[in-house]
Amino acid sequence: MKSAEQSLSAPVSRYAVAPMLDWTDRHCRFFHRIMSRRVRLYTEMVTTGAILFGEKARFLDFSAAEHPIAMQLGGSDPTDLAKTARICADWGYDEINLNVGCPSDRVQNGRFGACLMREPALVGECVAAMKAVVDVPVTVKCRIGVDDQDTEEALDALTRTVIAAGVDALVVHARKAWLSGLSPKENRDIPPLDYARVHRLKQTYPALPITINGGLATLEAAEAAIASSIDGPALDGAMIGRAAYQNPEILLGIDALTTGETAPVADGFEAVEAFLPYIEMQLQQGVRLHQMTRHLLGLFPGKRGSRLFRRHLSTEAIKHGAGIDVLRTAISFVSDEELPVEPQVLDKIS
Structure with a gap:
């Protein structure tokens, strides 16, 4: 290895x-x-x-x-x-x-x-x-x-x-x-x-x-x-x-x-896209979607739609048979528009 x-x-x-x-x-x-x-x-x-x-x-x-x-x-x-x-x-x-x-x-x-x-x-x-x-x-x-x-x-x-x-x-x-x-x-x-x-x-x-x-x-x-x-x-x-x-x-x-190198991806959106092939491979091996997407819940603090993103993943990814479409739907709720950061949301996953 x-x-x-x-x-x-x-x-x-x-x-x-x-x-x-x-x-x-x-x-x-x-x-x-x-x-x-x-x-x-x-x-x-x-x-x-x-x-x-x-x-x-x-x-x-x-x-x-x-x-x-x-x-x-x-x-x-x-x-x-x-x-x-x-x-x-x-x-x-x-x-x-x-x-x-x-x-x-x-x-x-x-x-x-x-x-x-x-x-x-x-x-x-x-x-x-x-x-x-x-x-x-x-x-x-x-x-x-x-x-x-x-x-x-x-x-x-x-x-x-x-x-x-x-x-x-x-x-x-x-x-x-x-x-x-x-x-x-x-x-x-x-x-x-x-x-x-x-x-x-x-x-x-x-x-x-x-x-x-x-x-x-x-x-x-x-x-x-x-x-x-x-x-x-x-x-x-x-x-x-x-x-x-x-x-x-x-x-x-x-x-x-x-x-001095640039990051491999530009932002959280690109990071999720790069993560998708890994998720699909793990799903085929029997890993549950939530086991992977729970690590994404801290993404997008302060962006419009981030609360919907977290809520959708938290409720849908845990369901039996949940697939990649759940994550794609969650991402669709988020925009680049900045809102005031909600520190109390971060506290929930600390």
Whole structure:
């Protein structure tokens, strides 16, 4: 499954779309790739157990068009992570990323995710085990700390350990995670952002590629977050999460920022047209229309007819036997005329 596109593999890309549970599946990633050749795409977090003992193709298959693509793993057993990383690398993934940031109860019960911020030595063992068996970059996505941890001490301790283990890059969500008292959704918004802490980390470890994540709603905000706010080096990249899902057209500006290239498509309308052959192929393979069109609901905010577009897809695409005509009808409701943006509509899919 490896392809020439893997020559794009590197420890970090200037821009990436964050791994998001229930959202960044292979259909979402294919659609996002249509709008940017250069953005790095991440899978949803997949546990080591799912890959080692489950149906591998279900969790691992992807289109060659998705490169560069990273697999995010959830786990804390070095042996299992090494076995799983080897499977993922052989499957064709360009990067293996370890989740040290998810705050959900289910993840904590499995002793992985953000709770691993308390066990930097174990994280180091996990990274070293994966590095020993794969040639692709091994990276870590973490928080700046959890609960009552001192973020200076906690983040430095984790970073020192994973550098010693050979980590290729670090992605830092610039918030603490509160493992007691806040839901996963609240953990995305309530703990305050601390971009300066990530810049201090880069100042301390200038040779380590560091990507910043958290609260980046526009490319302008992402560029500002990358630039150094203190006397030191700039960060190496930015990872966009919900903004890429709530308004996918944000991805259209990435290629120009990174390489000066024009986007592969001009706008959301062209992106949908380019997505149609993929949808038709998936429908023939038994995939339900809604499984693909649910990733389009963030398109066209502020355009006349966008509400009808979302309503039609939400009600008709879920029906048994729904076909490509449902999407074509939904698109026909939308015009280029701009209306005031309705942020409350975006909230519904956050």
